[in-house]
Amino acid sequence: MQYKDNPEFTLLFESKMFDTSGNALKKGNEPLRFYAYANISNYHMSRFLAANAQNGYSAAGITPDVMNAICDKMIQAVNDKKIADVAVLANNLKYRTKYPVDENALLRMAMIYSFVENENPDKCESHWTDWKLKKILEEPEAYSFFLPIGLELTPAYSESLEAASASSLNKRTMMLETMSLNTSEPQ
Incomplete structure (x- = not known):
């Protein structure tokens, strides 16, 4: 589908780092552009369902990938009879629910x-969501642009709007690092 110059869509963001295939932007190539429907009622039901599911993870302060990684480590720790490690990981999960505002969950919602x-607006496919998320995490300007959009679109965080500052997100990340078995674990 063509979004450029289509009145049904609004240009949200134009990358200064990536082209439409996700490679480094070179002179003469089309930049990667992010669009949204001009009218929210045009979104396909699959997008609303995906957003609802994401909101559930957001309320827990986690993304599905991080939750699975922590659960895998907990299972391994139980199998290795490392109960102290299980306690560390359980505290990590508890902390996330107490302080749920997670930047990756916000960006995923956006x-x-x-x-x-080339993305089909009538399907919400996780591989596209993951691909777009990877690109905006690599581009500081895109990250800064989409973070407040994700916050606005995440009902689970509506009560925590004032808590979602850059310093609070950094503090949360540092606390979670102390409750992790290693620092390579996604926060």
Whole structure:
């Protein structure tokens, strides 16, 4: 589908780092552009369902990938009879629910409601969401642009709007690092 110059869509963000295939932007190539429907009622039900599911993870302060990684480590720790490690990981999960505002969950929500060229707006496919998330995490300007959009679109965080500052997100990340078995674990 073509989004450029289509009145049904609004240009949200134009990358200064990546082209439409996700490679480094070179002179003469089309930049990666993110679009949204001009009218929210045009979104396909699959996007609303994906957003609802993401909101559930957001309320727990986690993304599905991180939750699975922590659960895998907990299972391994139980198998290795390392009960102290299980306690560390359980505290990590508890901390996330007490302080749920997670930047990756916010950005993921923003990606559910945005499109790039060649993405089907009538399907919410996780591989596209993951691909877009990877790109905006690599581009500081895109990250800064989409973070407040994700916050606005995440009902689970509506009560925590004032808590979602850059310093609070950094503090949360540092606390979670102390409750992790290693620092390579996604936060």
